[in-house]
Amino acid sequence: ADYKWPSLPYDALEEFLYEGARPDGSSLADLVRPCKLRGGTNTTVAAEWIRLVYHDIATHNISDGTGGLDGSIFFETNRAENVGAGMNNTLSDFSTYPNKYVSRSDIIAIATVFGVATCSGPVIPFRGGRIDANVAGPTGVPDAGDSLDSLTNNFAKQGFNVSEMIQLVACGHTLGGVRYPDFPTIVAGSGQTTVVDLFDGTQQFDHNIVSQYLDGSTRDPLIVLNQTMASDLRVFSSDNNVTMQSMNSADSFAQTCTTIFDKMLNTVPSGVTLTDEITLVPVKVSAVQLTVGTSQLQFQANVRLVMASNSTTVSMYWCDRYGSSANCAGGLKRYAAPGGSLAVSSPISTAMGVTLRRFQFVVPIAASQSIAKFWFVVDYGNGTTVVADNGGSDYVVDQDEVLWVPSMSRDKSVLTGANGIFVTAAVKSSSTPSRVYIDCFGRATTDFLPMNKTYDLALNTSIPAVAGYTFYTGEATDDFGSTMQFDVVAVGADGTNSVDTYRQSGLIGVALAPASTVNSTTAGNVGGASGAENVRFGGWFGMVGVMSLVWTLSYL
Ligand code: HEM
Structure with a gap:
């Protein structure tokens, strides 16, 4: 079915994926972009995040359907198989982001697609709907000292055949490395000073891990440093290099990693049904709130647009709920310009090349009129003007009987x-x-x-x-x-x-954009009263005022 607002939890997942932040603006994306190094190390935040996701799914058992990406890793970091400072760093990065509709295990998956994309890797598809475990799961993460038989059996138990095992390890080990003092039998060091020996010498999600292995120049510590712990050598060579050779170009590496990471993220306990792939909603309404102000009602709504140009402008229209113009009777609509706007992005929207801007509307509403439904008129500044009306049904304000009052909370x-x-x-x-x-x-x-x-x-x-x-x-x-x-x-x-x-x-305490002046019109070409279909028209809309691009945040 076509997307319609409101669609929880889709709306919440989509906002996280394409805007990268919690509803109050705190950004998960900013922790990892642009392919940030972890403080005090030469590995990346993205590498730490990707190792954690694999350790969560590595305990999946395909035959009984237990384990997989379920967030049980949050209860398992004291295990020997999860040693490494990156694990606790990552848990602390993720801790404040899950919410009612975005589970902790969905955050782990979103973080993975952010980490890959911000380090120049491909855009991995994302589905939501993972269900969190609230206790530790079974053990069983592969160890660098394991034999090839043991590694092959372990990956088969997780649901990956030999070529998938090779793909998964090569795609995982394109980022990051092995660190001292966590792995003193592999990496040399002294005292407590962190040393990370990188797998392929770069911080990018690139095919160097493959090409350096094939041309003999590899420095991968799980190949060259300690033959007992040379698990990457055992894995990469296990099919006579057939899989590694097939991944030895930028394109084939990106494609293979997209497919195998998609499978990894979708490795969930049986009984969990994931959503469809979360795709970008072109006109995205959020933070809709009707509340009581100092002397009358106040209505707030954000609309996020894919920006055609800097001169894209938008206006919000609405119908009264009560009185002589209820539901736009007589064709009377009210409208206002935004109180502000804000560029938003995540590593995914950036990698897709889309520019997003969120326009913020705050308007006073007379309680005797209230508000029944709203919609937007968007002028893309290139001659195209579009009525964005939720696929013809407008954005309906379903009730005004009970309203949260954040300013008094x-x-x-x-x-x-x-x-x-x-x-x-x-x-x-x-x-x-x-x-x-x-x-x-x-x-x-x-x-x-x-x-x-x-x-x-x-x-x-x-x-x-x-x-x-x-x-x-x-x-x-x-x-x-x-x-x-x-x-x-x-x-x-x-x-x-x-x-x-x-x-x-x-x-609570997050300041709203300034309230805008409310105007009325009976113009017939701005959607609303009549419309089951989007009305397109040009030219007329240039009169909307210049928008303030200032976004203020202040606390009570
Ligand atoms: C044969 C199976 C595997 C073994 C034995 C193995 C072993 C290791 C070891 C010992 C480290 C060093 C960790 C540290 O020093 O903190 C490491 C790092 C890493 N592993 Fe694996 N790994 C395996 C498979 C995978 C897979 C399948 C992925 C992801 C798809 C993955 C992703 C990573 C990443 C991204 C790092 C770098 C972490 C950082 O730089 O902080 N590994 N791995």
Whole structure:
């Protein structure tokens, strides 16, 4: 089926893959790009990340379906088979990124495709939907001292035949190397000073690992340094170099590694169904929020566009929810220019050559009118103007009964260091909910275990009503980790729930773009009221004001 907003968890996975960051802006991509070295070493962050993913999947057993990419590695780093400073560095890199819809094991997979792409490797396809293990799994990562028989059997148990074993090891060992003091029988050193002997001398995801092996110039420490520990030699030569010869060009190496890394990332416990490949959504709406401001409602939405040029401009249109123009009756639409915009990218969008910009809309909304649905008109600055209306159905604001109020919520850890989030919700004064509560989920916890709990909010009459809304307050008292996602639920007198869905505690205190001026129009060519189809038109739209390119972040 064609993509339609909202599509959780697809939206969350897509945002991570192409923008590289958590919803509050904290960037996983920035830890690894541009093919960064790990501080104090001559290996790359990408190499450390890729070794970790393989150690997670290496315990897969194809015959009973256990193990695979399930994040169990988070509970296994004290094992001898997982020795190496890179492991704990990597766990700490990943720790704050998983959320309700992006599991820890999906983060490990996304990190792998980032690491390969930012070191000039190919774009590996990514599917989501991995399910995390919450305990350690079986042991069984191959050891450099293993015999060829033992290595071959081990890879067969994981689901890889001999040529796939060779491909996987060659593609894995194009980055990074072996380090002292972690592997003192392979790499020489003294004291605690880190030395990394690189597999092929470069920090790039290139076929040097293959060409140097074939032409005899290799320096791979798992070939040349200690014959007992020469596992790369045993693996690479195990089919008389047929597979290595087939990978001995930039193109064949990139193609082979794409296929074999795709298979590695999709090696998951039986019973896990992965999503379709996560592809770029060309017009991507996010961070939609209706809330209560100081005297009226405030609506926020971001739209991310593939930029045709720097002169691409965009405007948001919407219909009232109530009153004489409800649902754009009489053709009346409101519209506004963005309050700001921000270039966003990940190693994947960069490697694909797409330029993305997120336009941020913040508009005041009269509570008596509220908002029913919105859409965008995009002028690409090259004569093409497009109505982006969610495939004809517009972006529907499904309810305004209960609204999270981030400006009146607080992260207690920022205030006092203690666990907890104070949450304030606004509920329509005309309704009498039997219960208002928050359903909270945290995955970026210190013990790596997901946390899911509900907390009741209570009517708080000490806060004066605003714009026909009264306030309910309460506190999520447990440790949900660095970010928590939650739904705010009001149970109506008739038993039906109104839900403000997938709110992000990480957004508390993040300043919004400036609010824009609201205009009205009855023009017929801007989508909305009539439209099941995208209307294209040219020329008219040049009047949208110059956008501020400033993105401000400040904390309460
Ligand atoms: C025969 C199987 C394998 C053996 C015996 C083996 C062994 C090793 C050893 C001993 C190191 C040094 C680790 C350190 O010093 O921290 C290493 C590094 C590495 N391995 Fe493997 N490996 C194998 C397969 C793989 C596979 C299949 C991949 C990925 C697809 C992989 C990816 C890496 C990476 C990227 C590094 C560099 C890490 C860094 O620079 O921090 N390895 N491997």
